[in-house]
Amino acid sequence: MTDPILELTGITRRFGPLLANDDISLHLQKGEILALLGENGAGKTTLMNILFGHYAADAGEVRVNGRALPAGQPRAAIAAGVGMVHQHFTLAGNLTVTDNIVIGSESLWRIDSRRKEAKARIRALSQTFGLPVDPDARVGDLSVGERQRVEILKALYRDASILILDEPTAVLAAPEAEQLFRILRGMTAGGLSIIFISHKLHEVMAASDRVTVLRAGRVVAERRTSETSPADLAELMVGRSVTRPKRAAHALGAPVVVARGLSVGEGQGKTLTEVDFEVHQGEILGIVGVSGNGQAVLGQMLSGLARPSAGVLTLEGRDITRLTPREAVRLGMGRVPEDRHAEGTVGDLAVWENAVLERLHEPAFAARGFVRRSAARTHAADLIDRFDIRGAGPDTRTRLVGRQHAKADSGPEPGCPPALSAGQPADPRSGRRRHRRRSCRVAGRACRGRRDPDDFGRPGRGGRPVGPHPGHRQGPSFGAGDGGEGRCPDAGADDGRGLGGA
Template sequence: MTNAVLDISGVSKRFGDNLANDNISLSLGRGEIVALLGENGAGKTTLMSILFGHYVPDSGKVLIDGQELPPGKPRSAIRAGIGMVHQHFSLAANLTVLENVMAGTESLWRLRSDTDAARQKLEDISTRFGLIVDPDARLGDLSVGEQQRVEILKALYNDARILVLDEPTAVLTNLEAERLFRTLKDMAREGLSLIFISHKLDEVMAAADRIIVLRGGRKVAERPAKETNKAELAELMIGRKVARPVREPSTPGEVALKVTGVSVSIDGVERLKSIDLSLRAGEILGIIGVSGNGQATLAHLLSGTVRRDKGDIVLFGEPVGDLSVEGAVQAGIGRIPEDRNNEGAIGEMAIWENAVLERLPRFSRHGLVDRSAGQAFARKIIDAFDVRGGRPATRTRLLSGGNMQKLILGRNLIDRPRILLAAQPARGLDEGAVAAVHERLLQARRDGTAVLLVSEDLEEVMALADRIQAIVNGRLSPAVAADKVNATKLGLMMAGEWNEEHEISHAL
């Protein structure tokens, strides 16, 4: 590529023993979107930090329009037209959009700022790239998606021609992510060149023209998006073949959990509206829906942390009224919370203390915690569930997300629960960990556990669940058999259109 706007050639960077970037080269054409794909620690962010002048490379150079960029000088990078949109925004919540965009662009010695010209420039950029934001809105009042738009605008305001986005969808909902990708494509059409960093296969396939895969600090592959597929990318990214497991046919057993007509209000807002579901031993029931439609409340209801307004919950044939946490654990309900960092585990406590968290009564005698029994329990989980990176006394926050999730899965599955409640169990994990979590859920199903899987990931639900219900605005659709639906039909269900599915649910 001769008319590349950006050329990175032979860049290496070492941190101590760790070779973060090993002789990486890449080029970016005008109006092109390149995705930098790799797992956490593959070297993506290091490479971009070198591009932006935060780090000085040990060897190699960066060329912009054929001109070499002096290393380690962010100011030169900005002057050359590189803009960076960080995962964590560097914006001030108490300023307006316009003030945020202007911040740092004017000389300190000028007495008054030229707001009118700035407003004009911002509006021009806004309309040209379709990034519509009210310039006078206070930043703190905007949604995360809109804040990101401001961050992008700010880079464009500084005349960026090459835009680097670091994991731009990490903080966005699915809908906002789709909108972002449409915007990125518009921007590319207008002549901007974009690099975005990601570890999600779906989005690099959806948004990029070309995909560069990094692994262990090395560039392992480069593919035009049209000539590759997710399976190949996953294998390149991880370095071995990982196939997510898929359920095999089975016959479900008795009804373990039956919920009829349950409504739940939280702070006066009705989050669940007269929902019905029934869950059998040895099956996985998938609850699919766009985040914020009541699935969190459903998971909390069955975990015993919220109370119902009306309706009945029947566990193993016996009405239970409201579930309490203790009651749920004693009844053999394993619980995987949606938010593993805040609800599932306490980072500042030891692994063993997290292992016994909900099962404390079992590990206390005369009111004292039996430390050695707790540690033995943790050791059992670590061995059986392949939790890497810690011993029972290690602080839990030192574990990676995947290993933390294995710990949480382990403490629930090691007792062979009769019901397993899994809320977004693979969210935010890398591909290898996703496969491991899925395998555990299927193993629980084989062992006769009734699994309720709450997820936003269509693919995950279609691969694992026997039956699927959609949750929309607090209402739950009737169940459909997973092998009788396709993604289109599920998409319609997630949009609230399920009237025609009635026959199927009656047939079941």
């Protein structure tokens, strides 16, 4: 084996109680595509951020072409030929493609900017690597796939010989993803080396030469892609054998959530046009589409955050077109926001405060305008216990609970809510159960699963759904929550899989 172009040895990085990277070593050969596979929170992104100099490692070393990189300096990483394409693009929408690419690589003190040369170079690069994009287009006018090309060109423009792609397909539709992989292949033929980060098995199988699997901050395995299988990788990724959940066939009940002619916005600004759907009792409805096609606003509508400009939405016959978040909580409508970090919890509040935030109007947690702190704490402690939220007490600041915090933000009802809408539950930050769901681009989802309140602990099979029970809101309740995780206690295979596998 030749000397690796990139070598990481003993990288360790700690965030408070969390050991994000634990003595990680890996190497990359010239012209190779290495997939970095792991669940969310396995430490992939942290590792790449260390490699690129966004973070400094507590211990360990990064070597490019045998030379050690100084820690914590993106500039040095760029100079050494490392280019990074972030999951969330770092482009300015109101500038042209050329401007976006050139920014930062020009000397600050030059009076003339060499736009012509820059443009010519961008054209040449996009020709060579098969990344068609108009250098004069405004980035704001480009599609997501095109923007990603601009990001890649940006790295190439800086003479990157190692390209890191963080979840590059997260924003792409399937054909676009395939195209991307073809382009990446072409690049390696041209001498580039690529690391791409993913948690999607089929992509890893399709696009990589070699796979390094991370779990809980450690490298657990390294495989040649040709010598492994998706099942093998899945098992390595989650650390135990994975059985595909079985879903017993069952009859569907009456319609629970019904949407008729839902529209949002007018004319050009229309984000949703006359959407109809029905979700029956015991049914899981998946809504599929590339992001930006209206799922977000549909999810917001089901969460009580947005109102349709036309159309009707009903829950068990009751008109919930003008749903408010509080109303949703009251009706027992479970909601999982798309962005759990930004919307699920208030990171700087204590766990107990988050746990009761959406229920502060209920007498159980507030009396005469005062928060019933002991009741709230007990409730939070109960949730922590029940959902095995490690490293947390009721008074821990929620942010510290780390990637498990989503679980903390609210608890389940003893019975499942009559309806549950979840935005992008397939990539929650926590996810012991995630592997059971096929990850696909499903956005707003309405799942329905109701069960006997006395029977929590057992997945309510569709075969015996139970109607709303007077008691089902007495216990700790769940609200703005995580991706289905623990929404129903031990809801296990049925719900877990159901949520993701639309």
